[in-house]
Amino acid sequence: MFDATTILAYKSEDGTAVIGGDGQVTFGDTVLKNNATKIRTLYNGKVLAGFAGSTADAFNLFDMFEVHLENTKGDLLKSVINFSKEWRKDKTLRRLEAMMLVLNENHIFILSGTGDVVEPEDGCLASIGSGGNFAIAAARALKKHSNLEPLELVKESLMTAGELCIYTNQNIKTLTLNKEEK
Secondary structure (H helix, E strand, O other): OOOOOEEEEEEOOOOOEEEEEOOOEEEOOEEEEOOOOOEEEEOOOOEEEEEEEOHHHHHHHHHHHHHHHHHOOOOHHHHHHHHHHHHHHOOOHHHOOEEEEEEOOOOEEEEOOOOOEEOOOOOOEEEEEOOHHHHHHHHHHHHHHOOOOHHHHHHHHHHHHHHHOOOOOOOOEEEEEOHHHO
């Protein structure tokens, strides 16, 4: 498990994709930064991604993953499979201390630090990082018992995680894709 972050992604039935993350960066038991950005858009704004773990490793992974997106013309499913194959074969990649969460309006995947690709069972919610379980629990409850819009659901779930996880703060940043924006 990677400490010092919480990333939550939600893909709604109407084709809205949202990713959010907190801004806290820690080193051991010290907070180094409160307003870090751990999410970004890839492939001309058509894919959302977030990371947990080592920042330097994560930026390398973002760059490498974007190459796969370019090679597959933005096909997220093919990109995660190809990236996973590369990750497992490359000795350097296998030592990276980071995880990624990637999604678009059709798919959502967790890319683990060992090269595994996991698609959530429900196909709509995924989280990574030390506060990920808090965030996803809140998101599942809000999805089931409220009528919040996808963006608000992600924000509120991350705020809940920030109240519970010492490695997560409430300086939340989000990115959204809507199906009609294509």
